[in-house]
Amino acid sequence: MLLKDLFEYEDLSQEKQSIIDRVSGLNTTPGTPEAALLDRIYRILGTEDISTKISTAFTPAMSDETTLSNKAKQQHKLNLTKIILNLDSDYPAMNAFLKRMEKGGVIDISQLTQPISSFNKIFNGDPVAINAFNAFKLYGVGQRQKGPGEFALAMLSNQIKLAAVGDLEISGIGKVELKAETTKGGGRLGDSGASQEQQMVILEKYAEYIPSLIDYLKQGGKGGGGSIGLGEFVVKLNQELPITGTQDVTDEEGNVIKKGISGPEAKKLRVQIASELLTPTFKTYAAAIASKFAQESASEIEYEYVKQNFEWYKNRDGFDAFLLINFPRQKTMTLGSGDDVATARKNNQLVNLSISIIGTKSGASREQFAQMSMSASKVE
Secondary structure, three states: OOHHHHOOOHHHHHHHHHHHHHOOOOOOOOOOHHHHHHHHHHHHHOOHHHHHHHHHHHOOOOOOOOOOOHHHHHHHHHHHHHHHHOOOOOHHHHHHHHHHHHOOEOOOHHHHOOOEEEHHHHOOOOHHHHHHHHHHOOOOOOHHHOOOOHHHHHHOEOOEEEOOOOOEEEOOOEEEEEEEEOOOOOOEOOOOOOOHHHHHHHHHOOOOOOHHHHHHHHOOEEOOOOEEEHHHHHHHHHHHOOOOOOOOEEOOOOOEEEOOOOHHHHHHHHHHHHHHHHHHHHHHHHHHHHHHHHOOOHHHHHHHHHHHHHHHHHHHHOOOEEEEEEOOOOEEEEEOOHHHHHHHHHOOOEOOOOOEEEOOOOOHHHHOOOEOOEOOOOOO
16 A cells, blocks of 8 residues: 555545655655555554544643644654654564554563563564664653653553553553653652651650651751651661660760660550651551561561552552563563562562652652662563
8 A cells, every 4th residue: 555545535635745745855756665664654653543542642631622633643643653764773674563563563461461571572572663662752751641651652552551540551451550760760659748847746756765866867867858768767766776675865975864665665666656657658558567667677677668658559549550661771560569569679670769768858748658660680
């Protein structure tokens, strides 16, 4: 089917000709490989599936318009056509890519169900498909609150849809929350936690037991912003409220100003402090995290923290699976439960959770939530 054949359809002719005229440097003479490629790309972009996705992604959210205008849709088709035509590939490779697109897409959905996978596996080793995914990753970001990679995934498979509420709907998985790393650091498991001011009011109630910790925070804490990371917080609790033996509270000269409390009492206080700090943010999920503060291992506390953080977030947003994509490392991770997340952390597949139990004044509402960042470990 050549370009001239599409002009039989009057409703497409003007739009198609506009694209032909505006794609610079393209030989559109009927019968040439370039003309055939353009024809196939345009036909793919004109399918009901992709047209619907374009409308879903780009119809203004705050508008009286319920559908995307033809002019706006035309512009997106032009943009997408240019992106595909500019992919670094030879004709046979582009031809193979378009054949797969014509059959429904270039993504192996079964690989997206795996705990860990690679772009190479997901796209069946097709370099053009991988290039296309990378080229599309930022397309549409910021419109209708879409994040990196959302439109790209939907664009490249008829088994992936942009959800009306949330991120994606993937065949065989369900509603999927997507967090993509395009540079360093991934998205967080939440966005609205307790303020630093609220947290400090809680800690002040226990000033007689943790005076050094409170003084440290008042002097700026980690980085001068009055914050403290989860691991550092546990270390300081271990110093002032150890669960074995007793620890007297002393002044700067070493004079005892308060006799230390026993291990069982310290355990109870540690759990109580953690519960009061975390309940405003995590509600009923805070109890399981707080219970882990009855021991001194920061890593064990962190495992439970990220597990419950995930379950809280999943319950809040109502998704079936959580998909992480790391573009620089060309890999993905799919997590369905808090146990999956804790296991990924234990296996060092997730790194730098960057949890601040007391956040900075400007970022406290986000910093209490775990940041999802994949490690550089290779995919088998």
